[in-house]
Amino acid sequence: MLQVLSDVFSADVTMLAHVAPPQMVVHHSCGLAEDDPAHGTGWSLPAEAAALLGRAGVATLGATGAEAMPAPLAALGTRFAVWIPLDLTADPGDVLVLCRSTGEEFTQLDLQVLASVTHRLRMALREREQSAVMARLAQSGHLLARHLDLSPLLDEAATLLRELTTADDAWVITVRDGRAVRQAHSGVDDTLEPGDWLPGWEEVCRGTPYTLLDGHRRLICVPVMRDGEPCALLYAARSLPRPMTGEAVEILAVFANYVAAAISNAELYRALGQSESSLRLITDSISDLVAMVGPDGRFAYASPSHGRELAREPDRLVGRRVTDFVHPDDRERLESALAGAASGDKVEYRLRTGSGHWTWVESALRPAPSAGGTVVLSSRVIDDRKRLEDELRLRATHDPLTGLANRTLVAQRLTEALADAEGAGHVGLLFCDLDRFKAVNDRLGHEAGDDLLKQVAARLRHSLRPGDLLGRFGGDEFVVVLDGVGDLADVAQVGRRVARALDDTFRLHDEPVRISASVGGVLGVRRRTTASAMLRDADAAMYAAKDRGLGLIEVFDDAASSRSLDRLGLRSDLLGALEGDQFAVHYQPICDLGSGQVVAFEALLRWTHPQRGPVPPDVFIPLAEETGAIVPIGHWVLEQSCRELARWGAMGAKRIRVNVNLSPVQLQQPHLARELLDIVQRSGVDPGDVCLEVTEHSYLREDVTESAAVLRTAGLHFALDDFGTSYSSLNYLKWFPIDLLKVDQSFVGGVAASDTDRGIVRAVLAIADSLRLGVVAEGVETEEQRAALLALGCPLGQGNLLSPPLTPDAAAELLAGDRHSLAAS
Template sequence: MNNELIKVLLLEDNQVDLPLVHEMLSESRREKFVLKYVDRLQHALDLLIKEQFDVMLLDLQLPDAYGLSALIGVQTLAPNLPIVVRSEVNDEQLAIDAVHSGAQDYIVRGEESSPLLIKALRYAIERKRSEQSLAYLAHYDPLTDLPNRELFRERLNRAQERTKRSGYMVALMFLDLDHFKDINDTLGHDAGDQLLKFAAQRLKHCVRTEDTIARLGGDEFTIILEQIEHKKDAANIAQKIVDEMSQSFLLNDKDVFVTMSIGIAIYKEGDQTSEELIKHADMALYAAKAKGRSNYQFFEAKMNTLITQRMAMIKNLKLALERNEFILHYQPQVDLSINQLVGVEALLRWQHPEMGLLQPNNFIPLLEETGLIIPVGEWVLHTACQQCRLWREAGFPRVRISVNLSAKQFRQLQLANTVKKTLDETGMDPEHLHLEVTESLLLSNVAETISILNELNDLGVHISLDDFGTGYSSLNYLHRYPFASLKIDQSFVKSITRNSKSAAIISAIISLAHNLGLKVVAEGVEYHEQLPALLNMKCDEAQGYIFGVPLSSATCETMFKNIFNQNSKFYVRKP
């Protein structure tokens, strides 16, 4: 506190003490004390409304207040003001009671010296600051400066109590960032923390100052909206948040798109406990994610059933691997220049014992959330390689097989050793294994990413960049990675004949990729009119429903027999 200007409010009914206190404080060489005097509690309260003080010297025997009531009165109005009780009574129990009631120190009038008084004021200010710092840490999230879980619950309870008196509704929102784990996995935790800060700032812009935004942990946020008259008021704010969050975030000098899902529960006077309200908002959030994310949903009673089903799905997923319920289907990949089958992509399916054959979008997100994607991913790699060996032993000409690597698999230690072990155990020729990685992997820890890709490349496997064009990568730095091919995202291919911009983008990607020595695969080819356009652009390969839906291994063998009995020519499905 060197050279600090400290404003002191002296609340004392004996004006004779004013010059004495002033003289003692003037002896300080470290601080400059500015003293203001009042002789009534009410005068002090009136002054505290108008002015800010750094510390108070408080007498407990006043004309309009006696004992600890004066201390409590000041604290009620100015809870952050440090207080030193200055009493003419040397009473140890009174001193203890005063400190327990919120005073920072207690001194006896007439026994204090200048150093003692100055030290007491310094201590009171420093102690109050420490108390406030501890209180902040106990109630606020240090990363985003938002209220934490504990303060959120306190404010929710107060909001419910106020609703009983006001007649308005309270809307409780549960929010989280969609696929936030992907950001941590690909860009790193520092970028994830930065994203949380940005998200917190955007949320503040979407609500009123009197509303409460809290961070519960991870990427989970809550908002308490008070004085809501109509359900649509909460819906309007939720939509504003969804729209705001759909704008790109700048992380590591790159535009990254991360959306937000929102669940909303409405509280009317006395209809739910705080625990029930929280549970309902959480259920509504799950419903928003189930509907494709980047949307909001209000709680409905039927959601209890949906959550129960989701938990059952997770339980069954944990057992699916050991029960051999996962299967692979294989989608043809065709060389467009010679109309010949050159490979298949292995695609995961779940043969659920009750729900039948499930597509990846029904369970892959749950595999990611639970971490099961790692053992299941290893199973996919091993099963695909083993199937390729079985086809070779059956006498079919060799075709390559493509396997997708998730971000979590890619960031595993010893990934190259896992792949090598799989190749050795299955007898798979590494030249016929293509490993597909997504663009988002290129965003984080470039040196580590290049090292992992080089280790895989050294094994002799081919590495393909999947879903190219979805907003992350640049062809300008693809030469730094050992890719053999890239796959154009199907969103571009879908509109190649209807949208000139999509066609121009595809043409540019193919041209630049060829200059880098990369082959180009078009995904999602479904219509005959797309083929001439891709051929004119000299696209190397394609896959999609026009060539065939993903097939079981047995159906694949039938396809192989038909194709290879016809000089390996591949005939597209008739329109």
Template sequence: MFSSMRRFTGAADKDAARHEQAERALRLLGEYERHSSGWFWETDRTGRLTYVSDKVAKVLDTPEAPAIGSMLTDLFVIDSDSPDTERTLGFHLSSRTSFSDYSVRPARDDQEECWWSISGRPQLDEMGRFRGFIGNGSDLTEKRKAEAEINRLALFDGLTGLANRQRMRLSLSQTLAESSAYRVTSLLLLDLDRFKAVNDTLGHQTGDALLKQVGQRLLRAVGERGLVGRLGGDEFEVILPSEGNRERLAQLSRAIINSLSQPYFIAGSSISIGCSVGIAIAPDDGNDAVTLTRSADLALYAAKSDGRGVHRFYDEKMLTGAQSRKRLEDDLRTALAQDQLHVAYQPVVATEDARIVGFEALVRWTHPARGAVSPAEFIPVAEECGLIESIGEWVLRTACKEAAQWPGDVRVAVNVSPIQFANPALPAIVTNALAQSGLAANRLELEITEGVFLNESDASDRMFASLKGIGVRLALDDFGTGYSSLGYLKKAPFDKIKIDQSFVRGAVVPGNRNAAIIKAIVMLAETLGMETTAEGLEVQDEIDLIRELGCSHVQGYVYGKPMDAGEAGQLLQAEGGAAKPSGFKVSRAQRVKMLRRAMLDVGDARGEVRILNMSTTGAMIDGIEFPGDVNGYEVKIELLDGQMFAAKLRWAKGGRAGLEFAEPFDMARLRPTSKILRKTG
């Protein structure tokens, strides 16, 4: 009896233990399902769901059809892009084969993005008969979102949201690969004008806000026609598949330039920038991404060289020009290394006593094969390739060393490029050049162009203060031709303003306004306690005018072309440094060649002559003989149909004569008439 009781008690204890174990398993399972990303599922023999964890059921259930009882294949959509997905769920269910880590999402379209990884295997009973599938799953949503974000960051610009350089490169390569020989693709490269000045003066935060607005405007301008991307900095790109019509591309480019050039309002400031566009069309301008991008880049370079704010199409000549610039760059590097450069000095003369008070140092290059290379050709190349600082420092040191050998207090002026000016080491370089040469600081004049004020900032003010602290003089070069306002003259400590030669030329010609402009600049400089130098004088009568207008100094071919340091020293020794003018004595207005019939009245007689050339102040005629000295003889000539104008004869020889008009004539009034001679035969 007691033995039977023990057996019964033992069996009960085992049942209780199994029950407790089962409950514990259910609790642990429930805990796992509620608080982890994992879940479980089960189907019957037909593939209908008989069990699924609650958190997944809530996603799959619909009012019309709960998840339990629905076909597994109706509840999930498999990720066809998954590289490890070789067969469908339906295949595995029908073939009763296991599957592992398939990426699926709910078949319902009204659900938020949700992804799972599921695995399953067939389930058999004790007799080996198929009962259905059993499996597990895990939540992939956050992982997929993270992967999508990584992909977005890899292919999209984080600031503007536009496609980034990598995506644009991939898209362009794919577009060109898919295009046949008869299908065109156009590429637009864009570069913002004056963006760096905004970034430097208003800060990167404002610059970033500006770039965002640029991206938005660019998207609106392009619309659905193409893919817009930002390559970095202030560079943007547009890919236009199946578009090669040059007129439509030109219209789009003008629309982009106009849109991006409208004022931007950021943090209470109105900001204006510009845009240049380069255009290349495949396959003519390149049938692969590298070649087409290079062509568009060359077109963009041409647009910026042509004054910015314009668009340019690629042309084969641009490649030739780029190759020529590259050769020039290589030769320039060699020239700097092999001392092929030299410094020439042009006299600066005081208008008061016509004595040489200084020289401007000008870099010159004699190429071993090409001969003399113009600074207008090699200086821009030096600025682009980063050689301008090395060349500028070499000129500075050479000029200080050679000027130290000149007598007295004669100064030397050296040009400083905006790139050099932006270098914080410039004051140290200047100080070292003065120390090594022994030249007094007040004998060195640094000429700075208005270009430095495009990046006007506290750093600019500190640079001016540092240079003045050394004791050198500062001159504002090419005044009136830059982009800045007069505001900087209030605080920039210049000792001299150099009036650009474009204002000097033609100043003595009657009716020209340049003289009034020069007078205004002189008065401004005198008010600010600055000297003035008029540049580019070539004719002697310009000297008298410049002196009358109040300029303190003049510079130009009229007092000598640039010379080497030895010749400059000899010129200073000769006659105590007095400067002697040379060349033409009287300026002449620009003459226009023509062949035009006109009536000429000489006293009571009238005859027909031919006008060979003409300017605002006079003309040369042909077809009449004048005996003896005719200088000052008054005549009338028909410059316009039926209209006679008073003039004086100044010379006559060999059937030709020179006339000086009594009053300046407006050349714009000339129109083609029937009296213009036509070539025959």
């Protein structure tokens, strides 16, 4: 993935590094020499450089302050750099860094795009690390079993322990009667005596795992139990701020079983060397399941441990076929291993215990010397390891909240279905996105949102056919893989059934909630279509469904393909529109409905594409929000509006207010208040002449309301746009510092003829009057609408009847007129 990032961003060096002053150590890299000291001892890291790398940023060589180049990167010959922490809760921690020695500098947009892939990178690295740990854990038992002498066994165990936990130091200490007997160490600090340092020594010796955070170190200790008593203690210590997860204790618990078996074997084999006459006693006492199987596949000998571990009397096993006790699905595997047994071969299979349960065992096979085909099996029970493997495998392929397949498993199953040339029919895919889920999540809280996602998952699961795979793709997105469908009509039929599954009301915290889903469907042909193409096309179809309304389904066909390509083209062109000077701000007057007096302007963004011409705002604004480009674009609109306000004031025009729209995406930015105030203050205009318009679909998080309070205290005003179109309207009036309500044009359009619309407008005016808020009617298009609004007592309005949006010069000319008003016929 680092290579892909290097290619996409034209970076000379891309690296995943761990920042821990006074060092910066590179774990993975692309473009950095393999023998660079950064891979081993690391680069020297001053505190100021660590502070810069502790938060996302861009840098240019020679810059100062927040954009200064960190010293290690400058020493590398870097001119431009961008970085982002992979886990913002660790300070400092792992950081993704991209460097260029030539070319263009990185931008904030590059940083935003990079932020969108860090979650996937974290997941990929975590899955790779978990797989490596499990592989090493599986191998560790055999590595330990090689040693029949206790001293090299303990050294091997300490080395493996340090590798499995990625600790700085690891110790294996044998104990007897609560006292340390022998010690083996692996790591960098052999001066530390963990037994003296650990306050919980007595607790661990009683068999309880222990963790400790002390000063600059974190330590985990797990006892190695044998016959209910600790025979050794496993320690793993790591310097802060690199944390140890709870999984380390689980891994050590499995590893401790291997160490216990190896210590027992080493001690027993040592006793065997002291006296061959005690061979039977040792074999009877060994913890492994030792058996001899003849060439006919029957037990010739079974150690007494079969009675302890499997509840099978050894004498009753002799003469019976081994496969009589093996799970039917595993018999062929064991028979094949016995037939071709070579020294050191290993095989895993399930055995039925005397109580009737299946238990997993792992057997090492060795041909018995001069025994005519007899094989010696040394086996151990591995149920704990299997459970841990299953749990880690489930975590890697399933969503922890809903239990559904995650993005990784969906892509894998979809790829397998498309590659199955013998499968019946075609492969279908549905992409479902919940409509207005964020509004529900915002109003009722994240706990209720999680509960809703689980209820949705349960309903969708029951709406599908047997064999269909349902997965959660992330957030409020669900995906269904349909194997064996005939045509697009079949895909659409299942899609409609999925959408109908959400028709009934949900209940969250004893409150009724209704929600729908926009569904996109696509049909794939085996051996011809790729999984990535199907996911892309189903996503495009879903957006087409969402554009037509809520709770609808759209299938991907030639027309949808054309729309998808057009959308991708616009999305790409939009990223360069601001630098290409393709945007303009027009100003629509807000007028007194009776006199026509202009009281304010609303700033409206317009995009003129160099080839396509004017692009409607309802087309490019959602694209800007998806890409994050709306943040710099929105700041630019405010800057242009303030500049025009200042110009009009310099011309001697009367004082007037400008309304500027804020996107929900802008409202989520952490430094919103500071950035907007900086723009207003630089322009020199009075903050009271700026009104920020927000929609009811913005997220009412605590930090959003705090930013709004800071802006309101500085003098800026707030208007609630499209009032009445969402059930969260009154919630906004409670928590947001609103000064002005804008009645949505869907109600204004029918105010002259519809009693319902007239009643809604009257209710809005009553709410505004009781709360002492201003009111503006949007979309006033006819004289009948203006007359009806005046009769209801609505003072202000905007729309094409009064004036279309004006260019800056036209707006200035209007303000320079004698009346500053538009004709009120």
